[in-house]
Amino acid sequence: MIKVYTSSVIDAPADAVWAQIRDFNGLPKWTPFVAESRIEGGQPADKVGCVRNFRLKDGGVIREQLLTLSDYDFQCSYSILESPMGVENYVATLKLTPVTDGNRTFAEWSAEFDCAPEREQALAQQIGQGVFQAAFNSLKQFVR
Amino acid sequence: MIKVTRSAVIDAPIERVWAVLRDFNSHTDWHPIIAESAIENGEPSDQVGCVRDFTLKDGNHIREQLLALSDEDHVSTYCILDATLPMQRYVATVQLKRVTDGNRTFWHWQSTFDPPRGREREFAELVGKGVYEAGFEGLRTYLRHSRAEAAPAPRRAARGAIRCNAIVIDRHGGADELRLREIDVAPPGPGEARLRQTAIGVNYIDVYVRTGLYPLLSPPGVPGMEAAGEVIDVGEGVTGILPGDRVAYACPPVGAYAQYRTLKAEQVVVLPVSIGDETAAALMLKGMSAEYLVRRVYRVQRGDFVLVHSAAGGVGLLLCQWAKHLGATVIGTVSTEAKARAARAAGCDHPIVTTQDDFVARTREITGGRGANAVYDGVGKDTLAGSLEVLATPGHLVSYGQSSGSPEPPPLTVLSAKSATFSRPVLFHYTADPAVLREIAGNVFDLVARGVVRVVIGQRYPLAEAARAHRELEARQTIGASILLP
Numbered sequence: 001m002i003k004v005y006t007s008s009v010i011d012a013p014a015d016a017v018w019a020q021i022r023d024f025n026g027l028p029k030w031t032p033f034v035a036e037s038r039i040e041g042g043q044p045a046d047k048v049g050c051v052r053n054f055r056l057k058d059g060g061v062i063r064e065q066l067l068t069l070s071d072y073d074f075q076c077s078y079s080i081l082e083s084p085m086g087v088e089n090y091v092a093t094l095k096l097t098p099v100t101d102g103n104r105t106f107a108e109w110s111a112e113f114d115c116a117p118e119r120e121q122a123l124a125q126q127i128g129q130g131v132f133q134a135a136f137n138s139l140k141q142f143v144r
Numbered sequence: 145m146i147k148v149t150r151s152a153v154i155d156a157p158i159e160r161v162w163a164v165l166r167d168f169n170s171h172t173d174w175h176p177i178i179a180e181s182a183i184e185n186g187e188p189s190d191q192v193g194c195v196r197d198f199t200l201k202d203g204n205h206i207r208e209q210l211l212a213l214s215d216e217d218h219v220s221t222y223c224i225l226d227a228t229l230p231m232q233r234y235v236a237t238v239q240l241k242r243v244t245d246g247n248r249t250f251w252h253w254q255s256t257f258d259p260p261r262g263r264e265r266e267f268a269e270l271v272g273k274g275v276y277e278a279g280f281e282g283l284r285t286y287l288r289h290s291r292a293e294a295a296p297a298p299r300r301a302a303r304g305a306i307r308c309n310a311i312v313i314d315r316h317g318g319a320d321e322l323r324l325r326e327i328d329v330a331p332p333g334p335g336e337a338r339l340r341q342t343a344i345g346v347n348y349i350d351v352y353v354r355t356g357l358y359p360l361l362s363p364p365g366v367p368g369m370e371a372a373g374e375v376i377d378v379g380e381g382v383t384g385i386l387p388g389d390r391v392a393y394a395c396p397p398v399g400a401y402a403q404y405r406t407l408k409a410e411q412v413v414v415l416p417v418s419i420g421d422e423t424a425a426a427l428m429l430k431g432m433s434a435e436y437l438v439r440r441v442y443r444v445q446r447g448d449f450v451l452v453h454s455a456a457g458g459v460g461l462l463l464c465q466w467a468k469h470l471g472a473t474v475i476g477t478v479s480t481e482a483k484a485r486a487a488r489a490a491g492c493d494h495p496i497v498t499t500q501d502d503f504v505a506r507t508r509e510i511t512g513g514r515g516a517n518a519v520y521d522g523v524g525k526d527t528l529a530g531s532l533e534v535l536a537t538p539g540h541l542v543s544y545g546q547s548s549g550s551p552e553p554p555p556l557t558v559l560s561a562k563s564a565t566f567s568r569p570v571l572f573h574y575t576a577d578p579a580v581l582r583e584i585a586g587n588v589f590d591l592v593a594r595g596v597v598r599v600v601i602g603q604r605y606p607l608a609e610a611a612r613a614h615r616e617l618e619a620r621q622t623i624g625a626s627i628l629l630p
Binding site: 005006007008009097098099100101102104106108128133136 | 149150151152153241242243244245246248250252277280
């Protein structure tokens with residue numbers, strides 16, 4: 001089991017950032033790498049248990065299930081059901097905390113998963129920087 | 145019950161911020177509303193349960209107790225015990241989180257408490273703005289300051305060397321020979337590390353080096369045996385330490401009185417978060433000396449009578465604390481009543497003021513005529529004969545220094561009369577083996593972290609004032625350890 005942790009500061013109030021993140025079907029809007037997304041079975045995108053099925057710009061398809069969603073804590077978590085990344089038992093959590101000094105947002109994105117030992121370092125780098133940090137960077141632009 | 149939450153981003157790595165905040169008594173250094181503060185009963189300021197007793201600049205007086213502290217999670221929780229402010233059931237938590245994007249720190253500060261009915265808004269403002277927001281700004285200012293002082297951008301010289309200030313002696317002699325000068329610190333060669341030093345220990349051995357009594361420095365050269373700081377680069381084949389690590393060392397060759405230093409990496413020990421740079425600089429040599437004297441040269445046992453000369457000196461105070469911890473009855477010699485109090489506070493059961501009492505007669509009396517199982521004698525000429533006299537049969541006399549001059553070696557007939565063991569040990573022979581060095585340093589850090597032994601830093605001098613530090617040390621005007629700040 002390896003852990004990846006990425007955190008950033010987004011220059012917008014936490015409720016404004018949360019409004020984007022809580023939409024489990026909203027990845028194409030604010031991430032740079034998702035081409036399209038739908039929620040399977042026509043479920044609402046904030047219903048725990050719903051599955052988002054999205055296609056990356058490089059062609060890969062990923063299915064992820066919403067495990068928790070708290071508007072009170074500004075926090076959600078999800079697991080990967082299917083992906084081309086070669087990870088197992090992948091659970092990620094995205095959490096926002098208001099920064100009262102400057103009315104900004106502290107954003108944390110962490111994941112735990114299993115993979116082949118020789119791929120751990122490359123995957124940790126790819127997910128921590130290539131996915132989470134890249135998404136934070138585009139979120140910073142999007143909510144500005 | 146109201147809840148007050150404030151949070152901020154501090155532009156410094158989490159390790160740097162936590163090193164300050166984990167110290168429950170550090171708020172006098174950085175919080176602008178604190179006038180003075182002390183930890184009660186001399187407990188370590190990172191020990192759960194310790195109480196800080198402090199006054200605010202507006203005259204209010206508060207006692208707070210540390211309830212939880214986690215170095216892993218960077219969390220500290222505390223509560224108010226008494227306050228001249230009408231706040232009941234106040235419990236606060238400080239939590240730090242790493243901002244990986246930019247290597248900064250997120251600081252979350254939250255409390256719950258009962259203010260007087262009808263004054264909720266006033267107290268929420270008082271705590272949120274007056275304490276937490278003022279604290280954020282105070283810490284930012286403090287870090288900017290300490291960074292500006294501690295880390296001037298290194299000046300590059302030829303072939304990767306760094307030009308910096310150091311104390312150089314051109315010939316052996318008095319304290320005036322210690323002069324500030326620029327030197328070039330070479331980049332680390334194979335097996336070496338280069339440090340930016342943040343605190344440098346001053347020891348009596350530095351005086352011997354300066355005068356030439358110990359042949360450890362051929363002028364011109366830089367004296368000094370110990371320091372703490374940060375690794376800036378390492379040479380080929382170095383394992384176990386990395387640039388950015390907080391480290392300390394105490395070893396020959398001399399050369400510690402400088403802003404930068406390149407030395408053998410195997411003599412450098414990584415510091416745990418519980419040991420600050422200044423503490424490490426004040427402690428490495430003296431703490432490791434105490435360790436090897438009570439645990440290696442002679443192993444102090446429960447029930448022993450141990451006599452420590454100069455019990456209020458740098459090593460003496462640590463010997464008292466450590467021997468007491470191991471279960472010995474500690475007898476100590478001191479020169480004044482004030483030093484007797486310092487020794488007693490360090491666990492010395494029977495301080496003997498040698499200007500009033502004869503230590504030989506008093507030690508015999510205290511031990512019921514048996515004598516001391518071990519005598520730690522760093523004084524030498526003036527005390528060695530008496531030390532032999534008060535030794536039990538069989539006893540162990542450890543001569544580890546000679547602040548009064550070199551003693552005559554004891555004749556074998558005197559030793560055989562008591563089956564006595566006589567040692568003249570040198571710490572560096574023990575710590576030359578890196579594995580032993582790490583073991584000794586680890587034992588010291590462990591006892592400091594547990595609050596069993598404590599080092600008091602009595603004097604801080606700028607590096608440029610090394611001569612004054614030596615003069616005051618030789619005039620016996622210092623209390624506790626002295627350090628130089630580069």
